[in-house]
Amino acid sequence: MSEVAVFMIANLVIENESEYRKYEKGFFPILKKFGGEFVTFDDGHENFEGESPLEGRIIIFKFPSEELAKEWYNDDAYQALSEFRRAGTTLKNLTMVHGLPSRL
Numbered sequence: 001m002s003e004v005a006v007f008m009i010a011n012l013v014i015e016n017e018s019e020y021r022k023y024e025k026g027f028f029p030i031l032k033k034f035g036g037e038f039v040t041f042d043d044g045h046e047n048f049e050g051e052s053p054l055e056g057r058i059i060i061f062k063f064p065s066e067e068l069a070k071e072w073y074n075d076d077a078y079q080a081l082s083e084f085r086r087a088g089t090t091l092k093n094l095t096m097v098h099g100l101p102s103r104l
Contacts, residue, residue, distance in 0.1 A: 003065035005099040007039070011092040012085070013056035019088030026081040034072035035064045055092065062099070069096055 014020050031038065039060040047054065063069040072078055073094075085091065 003067070004101050005062055005064055006066050006069050007060060007062045007097045007099060008069060009093075009095045009097060010059040011054050011056065011094075012059070012089040013092065014089050016088040019084050021088075023081060023084035023088065026084075030072065030075065030078050030081060031061060034068045034075070036068070036072060037062050053092070056089075066096065066098070 028038065039062055041057055041059045043057050045054060045058050063072065
Protein backbone atom coordinates (compact mmCIF):
# COMPACT_ATOMS: atom_id res chain seq x y z
CA MET A 1 0.00 0.00 0.00
CA SER A 2 1.43 3.36 -1.00
CA GLU A 3 1.39 6.45 1.17
CA VAL A 4 -1.31 9.04 0.60
CA ALA A 5 -0.32 12.70 0.49
CA VAL A 6 -1.87 14.99 3.07
CA PHE A 7 -2.67 18.66 2.85
CA MET A 8 -2.34 21.02 5.77
CA ILE A 9 -4.72 23.96 5.91
CA ALA A 10 -3.89 26.72 8.38
CA ASN A 11 -6.08 29.69 9.21
CA LEU A 12 -4.53 32.47 11.24
CA VAL A 13 -4.88 36.15 11.94
CA ILE A 14 -1.63 38.12 11.88
CA GLU A 15 -1.48 40.52 14.81
CA ASN A 16 2.26 41.25 15.07
CA GLU A 17 3.83 41.20 11.63
CA SER A 18 7.46 41.38 12.80
CA GLU A 19 7.06 38.28 15.00
CA TYR A 20 5.23 36.44 12.23
CA ARG A 21 7.98 37.31 9.72
CA LYS A 22 10.50 35.54 11.99
CA TYR A 23 8.30 32.45 11.73
CA GLU A 24 7.99 32.74 7.95
CA LYS A 25 11.76 33.00 7.49
CA GLY A 26 12.38 29.72 9.29
CA PHE A 27 9.29 27.87 8.03
CA PHE A 28 10.40 26.79 4.56
CA PRO A 29 13.66 25.00 5.45
CA ILE A 30 11.86 22.92 8.09
CA LEU A 31 8.96 22.22 5.72
CA LYS A 32 11.39 20.93 3.07
CA LYS A 33 13.26 18.81 5.64
CA PHE A 34 10.10 16.68 5.93
CA GLY A 35 9.34 16.59 2.21
CA GLY A 36 6.73 19.32 2.51
CA GLU A 37 5.65 21.51 -0.35
CA PHE A 38 4.12 24.98 -0.09
CA VAL A 39 0.95 25.24 -2.19
CA THR A 40 -0.49 28.74 -1.61
CA PHE A 41 -1.70 31.37 0.82
CA ASP A 42 -4.52 33.87 0.57
CA ASP A 43 -5.38 36.94 2.62
CA GLY A 44 -8.53 37.65 0.58
CA HIS A 45 -10.37 34.32 0.38
CA GLU A 46 -14.05 34.34 -0.48
CA ASN A 47 -16.78 32.11 0.91
CA PHE A 48 -19.56 31.18 -1.53
CA GLU A 49 -21.99 29.27 0.68
CA GLY A 50 -22.70 28.63 4.33
CA GLU A 51 -21.24 30.33 7.35
CA SER A 52 -17.50 30.72 7.17
CA PRO A 53 -15.51 30.69 10.40
CA LEU A 54 -12.42 31.58 8.33
CA GLU A 55 -10.76 34.94 8.78
CA GLY A 56 -7.32 36.35 8.14
CA ARG A 57 -4.82 34.24 6.20
CA ILE A 58 -5.39 30.77 4.78
CA ILE A 59 -2.23 28.72 4.07
CA ILE A 60 -2.13 25.39 2.25
CA PHE A 61 0.88 23.07 2.09
CA LYS A 62 1.31 19.34 1.64
CA PHE A 63 3.38 16.39 2.74
CA PRO A 64 3.96 13.05 1.01
CA SER A 65 2.40 11.20 3.97
CA GLU A 66 0.56 11.60 7.25
CA GLU A 67 3.62 10.26 9.07
CA LEU A 68 5.86 13.02 7.66
CA ALA A 69 3.26 15.68 8.49
CA LYS A 70 3.15 14.52 12.10
CA GLU A 71 6.95 14.32 12.28
CA TRP A 72 7.13 17.91 10.99
CA TYR A 73 4.61 19.17 13.53
CA ASN A 74 6.27 17.38 16.46
CA ASP A 75 9.82 18.31 15.42
CA ASP A 76 11.67 20.22 18.16
CA ALA A 77 12.99 22.80 15.67
CA TYR A 78 9.50 23.43 14.31
CA GLN A 79 7.98 23.73 17.76
CA ALA A 80 10.68 26.23 18.75
CA LEU A 81 10.07 28.22 15.57
CA SER A 82 6.29 28.13 16.07
CA GLU A 83 6.72 30.27 19.21
CA PHE A 84 7.16 33.22 16.79
CA ARG A 85 3.86 32.28 15.11
CA ARG A 86 2.17 32.04 18.48
CA ALA A 87 3.57 35.45 19.47
CA GLY A 88 2.52 37.11 16.21
CA THR A 89 -0.80 35.50 15.33
CA THR A 90 -3.98 33.95 16.56
CA LEU A 91 -4.19 30.48 15.05
CA LYS A 92 -7.81 29.67 14.25
CA ASN A 93 -7.01 26.12 13.12
CA LEU A 94 -4.42 23.82 11.61
CA THR A 95 -6.14 20.94 9.85
CA MET A 96 -4.78 17.87 8.08
CA VAL A 97 -6.77 16.65 5.06
CA HIS A 98 -5.94 13.33 3.39
CA GLY A 99 -5.44 13.28 -0.37
CA LEU A 100 -6.97 10.66 -2.60
CA PRO A 101 -5.18 7.31 -2.85
CA SER A 102 -3.57 6.40 -6.14
CA ARG A 103 -5.97 4.74 -8.55
CA LEU A 104 -3.24 2.70 -10.24
